[in-house]
Amino acid sequence: MFSRGLLKNDLGGRVIFYLLAAAAILVPLCNLVVPETSVFYLSSYTVTLVGKYLTYALLALALDLVWGYCGILSLGHGAFFALGGYSMGMYLMRQIGERGVYGHPVLPDFMVFLNWKELPWYWYGFDQFWFAMLMVVLVPTLLAFVFGWLAFRSRVTGVYLAIITQALTYALMLAFFLNEMGFGGNNGLTDFKDILGFNIQSDATRVVIFVLSCAALAAGYLACRYIVESKLGRVVLAVRDAEDRTRFIGYRVERFKLWIFVFSAALASIAGALYVPQVGIINPGEFAPLNSIEVVIWVAVGGRGTLYGAIAGAFLVNYSKTFLTGSLPEIWLFALGGMFVLSTVFLPKGLVGLFSKAGKEDG
Amino acid sequence: MSKLLGSRLDRMPDSIEAGVDTRHGQVLYLENINVSFDGFQALKDLNLYIEEGELRCIIGPNGAGKTTMMDVITGKTRPDTGTVFFGQLIDLLKMDEPSIAQAGICRKFQKPTVFEYQTVFNNLELSMRTNKNVWSTLFASLSGEQLDLIDEILETIGLVGQRKSLAGSLSHGQKQWLEIGMLLMQQPKLLLVDEPVAGMTHQETERTAELLLALEGKHSVVVVEHDMEFVRSISRKVTVLHEGSVLVEGTMDQIQNDRRVAEVYLGTLC
Ligand SMILES: Nc1ncnc2c1ncn2[C@@H]1O[C@H](COP(=O)(O)OP(=O)(O)OP(=O)(O)O)[C@@H](O)[C@H]1O
Ligand SMILES: [Mg+2]
Numbered sequence: 001m002f003s004r005g006l007l008k009n010d011l012g013g014r015v016i017f018y019l020l021a022a023a024a025i026l027v028p029l030c031n032l033v034v035p036e037t038s039v040f041y042l043s044s045y046t047v048t049l050v051g052k053y054l055t056y057a058l059l060a061l062a063l064d065l066v067w068g069y070c071g072i073l074s075l076g077h078g079a080f081f082a083l084g085g086y087s088m089g090m091y092l093m094r095q096i097g098e099r100g101v102y103g104h105p106v107l108p109d110f111m112v113f114l115n116w117k118e119l120p121w122y123w124y125g126f127d128q129f130w131f132a133m134l135m136v137v138l139v140p141t142l143l144a145f146v147f148g149w150l151a152f153r154s155r156v157t158g159v160y161l162a163i164i165t166q167a168l169t170y171a172l173m174l175a176f177f178l179n180e181m182g183f184g185g186n187n188g189l190t191d192f193k194d195i196l197g198f199n200i201q202s203d204a205t206r207v208v209i210f211v212l213s214c215a216a217l218a219a220g221y222l223a224c225r226y227i228v229e230s231k232l233g234r235v236v237l238a239v240r241d242a243e244d245r246t247r248f249i250g251y252r253v254e255r256f257k258l259w260i261f262v263f264s265a266a267l268a269s270i271a272g273a274l275y276v277p278q279v280g281i282i283n284p285g286e287f288a289p290l291n292s293i294e295v296v297i298w299v300a301v302g303g304r305g306t307l308y309g310a311i312a313g314a315f316l317v318n319y320s321k322t323f324l325t326g327s328l329p330e331i332w333l334f335a336l337g338g339m340f341v342l343s344t345v346f347l348p349k350g351l352v353g354l355f356s357k358a359g360k361e362d363g
Numbered sequence: 364m365s366k367l368l369g370s371r372l373d374r375m376p377d378s379i380e381a382g383v384d385t386r387h388g389q390v391l392y393l394e395n396i397n398v399s400f401d402g403f404q405a406l407k408d409l410n411l412y413i414e415e416g417e418l419r420c421i422i423g424p425n426g427a428g429k430t431t432m433m434d435v436i437t438g439k440t441r442p443d444t445g446t447v448f449f450g451q452l453i454d455l456l457k458m459d460e461p462s463i464a465q466a467g468i469c470r471k472f473q474k475p476t477v478f479e480y481q482t483v484f485n486n487l488e489l490s491m492r493t494n495k496n497v498w499s500t501l502f503a504s505l506s507g508e509q510l511d512l513i514d515e516i517l518e519t520i521g522l523v524g525q526r527k528s529l530a531g532s533l534s535h536g537q538k539q540w541l542e543i544g545m546l547l548m549q550q551p552k553l554l555l556v557d558e559p560v561a562g563m564t565h566q567e568t569e570r571t572a573e574l575l576l577a578l579e580g581k582h583s584v585v586v587v588e589h590d591m592e593f594v595r596s597i598s599r600k601v602t603v604l605h606e607g608s609v610l611v612e613g614t615m616d617q618i619q620n621d622r623r624v625a626e627v628y629l630g631t632l633c
Contacts, residue, residue, distance in 0.1 A: 242476050
């Protein structure tokens with residue numbers, strides 16, 4: 001099988017795959033079939049929570065591809081995630097139709113509230129699912145393309161690049177906060193009713209989106225794996241480790257960076273599009289610079305440059321976050337910083353580095 | 364080493380011959396090159412001509428501008444004035460690093476630079492002369508002939524046993540060789556080799572000399588080196604750079620008997 005070949009030398013990837021397959025089968029069963037009284041019953045809250053982690057994992061995967069393999073430290077990947085989320089959110093808004101508080105057949109509530117009479121042009125087409133999905137891919141790739149083209153062509157690298165990616169997401173956050181932008185300002189987009197005609201709150205819909213998230217993560221993983229196993233992947237590693245050398249043997253480094261960056265942005269955006277129907281809201285907070293930094297921490301904690309490490313890191317850090325913000329909210333940020341420092345100082349290869357080391361010592 | 368002479372490598376330059384017009388016998392022309400860094404003149408009215416198939420050594424004290432000259436040829440540094448032509452027709456000043464490399468000029472850095480986290484084999488594979496755009500690399504796979512070429516080069520640079528080792532684990536001398544191997548994989552017309560024997564043992568140095576001599580005639584090679592014994596062992600013609608321009612050109616014997624060269628190296632002014 002295709003995936004077999006790609007995962008042949010990738011134990012971590014195989015583990016992730018088995019876990020995803022198990023989740024995609026067991027979670028629907030435990031939520032929809034198992035009676036609520038059973039110990040095996042899984043609440044819809046848990047399904048959505050894990051579904052959310054899956055989208056974070058896809059985002060982490062996207063970042064690991066650019067950072068772990070190509071050495072581009074993007075501190076703005078949250079922006080692509082949020083843009084994908086907004087595209088999905090716009091579709092979901094338009095599905096509300098007359099069921100909004102103001103009952104306007106076309107305009108979302110916030111536009112009626114702002115006294116707008118017509119739908120802005122950039123909202124056209126978002127009532128169509130296929131169009132919204134197209135935009136999920138197109139908008140962030142276009143932004144990544146323009147941004148990357150300018151940055152890589154002028155050979156902006158390292159810390160400077162990291163700073164301008166932060167500036168990018170910060171600027172987008174400020175812009176999306178403005179009511180006049182037409183994306184719901186401060187409150188963002190919410191109160192979604194249904195998706196493709198199915199009630200977005202129903203257990204069955206949630207389970208379907210959960211399974212789709214598993215599938216997206218699996219497909220994203222295979223795609224990334226294909227890239228890193230190809231010669232392109234080796235060129236990208238070469239760029240990470242000796243950019244000038246790569247250029248002097250005839251590779252157009254900036255094109256390789258651009259391609260990887262754009263592909264990664266698309267993955268991040270798809271993650272965002274799957275995230276929004278599960279959490280039921282998208283607002284400018286998703287563009288917050290801190291969000292993008294958190295993604296870097298997930299990847300660092302899990303293990304950079306392994307792909308599966310990014311996924312493990314995303315789950316682990318976010319599970320800790322859910323746990324800690326529930327029980328001891330005031331220590332969460334310290335814990336996050338602590339994890340980052342500890343992993344960079346003691347586990348430069350992240351948690352998965354610990355296992356592969358143990359594996360090697362075993363023989 | 365002898366394998367190198369009677370092998371696929373012999374035919375290599377043919378494939379690029381068409382692109383570089385060397386009818387006048389010269390493969391590289393540098394004329395009136397001036398380069399300054401924040402007011403400091405690293406190259407001053409430098410003129411240099413390299414013949415086709417020639418093995419040229421360039422010596423000069425630290426800071427003479429040898430590396431800067433290579434930077435100019437390979438597109439890393441743009442000169443303030445001057446012209447750089449590859450053959451009669453290719454204006455290198457209009458090209459960027461990858462296109463210059465693809466046109467057939469390859470360089471070894473002063474500080475050996477290999478891809479440390481990849482195997483010796485992959486280092487060579489990456490350097491291979493082939494289509495290097497994004498799409499072709501995404502779907503690239505090695506043909507039998509390409510595999511043979513890699514094996515041949517592995518043998519030439521004496522790293523057959525290290526095929527699967529990470530480049531980062533090689534000794535300093537082995538890294539230097541790997542980098543030379545990476546140049547050969549590109550089947551260049553012109554090789555620029557910056558300090559190839561720095562940090563090598565005496566034996567390694569001798570083997571490197573053999574290797575470079577084997578290239579003479581088929582590739583043009585420009586070697587920058589401080590090791591005089593090594594230069595003597597390979598050189599036909601030596602150019603002495605000093606303070607950014609050519610001081611003397613000639614055979615090693617002529618150079619060693621030249622009063623100006625002695626002054627430059629001994630640091631005495633008259
Ligand atoms: N990017 C740069 N910015 C400023 N000065 C530079 C730069 N590159 C080189 N120089 C200066 O130009 C002069 C020539 O340097 P270059 O590296 O070409 O010397 P070299 O002949 O290769 O010396 P060495 O034998 O030590 O390698 C030196 O004085 C160096 O300090
Ligand atoms: Mg030098």
